[in-house]
Amino acid sequence: xxAVITRVKSASVKVDGYYSAQIETGLLVLLGVAEDDTDxxxxxxxxxxxxxxxxEDESGKMNLSVDDVAGxxxxxxxxxxxxxxxxxxxxxxNRAAKPERAEVLYEKFVEYCKSTxxxxxxxxxxxxxxxxxxxxxxxTIIMDTETMMxxxxxx
Numbered sequence: 770x771x772a773v774i775t776r777v778k779s780a781s782v783k784v785d786g787y788y789s790a791q792i793e794t795g796l797l798v799l800l801g802v803a804e805d806d807t808d809x810x811x812x813x814x815x816x817x818x819x820x821x822x823x824x825e826d827e828s829g830k831m832n833l834s835v836d837d838v839a840g841x842x843x844x845x846x847x848x849x850x851x852x853x854x855x856x857x858x859x860x861x862x863n864r865a866a867k868p869e870r871a872e873v874l875y876e877k878f879v880e881y882c883k884s885t886x887x888x889x890x891x892x893x894x895x896x897x898x899x900x901x902x903x904x905x906x907x908x909t910i911i912m913d914t915e916t917m918m919x920x921x922x923x924x
Contacts, residue, residue: 770801770803770811770814771801771913771914771915772799772801772852772911772912773798773805773847773859773911774798774910774911775796775797775902775904775909776795776796776905776906776908776909777795777796777843777902777904777905778793778794778903779902779903780792780795780797780894780900780901780902780921781795781902782890782892782898782899782901783898783901784857784897784898785896789890789891789893789896790892791924792840792841793841794814794840794843794887794905795835795838795840795841795842795843797842797845797849797900798818798844798845798880799841800846800847801848801851801917802866802871802874802875803851804849804864804866804867808867808877810914812877813914813918814878814912815881817912818842819836819842819887820834821834822834823910831908836885838923839887841887841888841890844879844891844892845891846871846891846894846895848862848865849862849865852865859904859907861912866887872894873894874892881922894906
């Protein structure tokens, strides 16, 4: 799984003119599921992200998690994060999990994020979404379970 995590002052997701998610302070997580990802990847990544200390404490140091600041999380499915762009100019999406499998792991990731009753909202799997964010910092971090859990470089 690949995640792009952005600390936000606000974020929203609109689908067909309606908001499926709308938060103030928190995290915007774009999530890509790869073909070889498992439930273990979903649980590991959810735990890493929800515990990530990227909010500033009273000293101005990044020392607080989303829970510490009573923040929310928006999770947006994004298969394009698994794009392979080394050859040619058109991205290759063969690494991305098939939609049926990706949706199951996406939902498991969301459930792991919700496990401690934090406010977690979502985009719509397979839907065309307009995602807006008011980035805070900006602070943006990329996590990849392929590298983090299995120690392999995707390149």
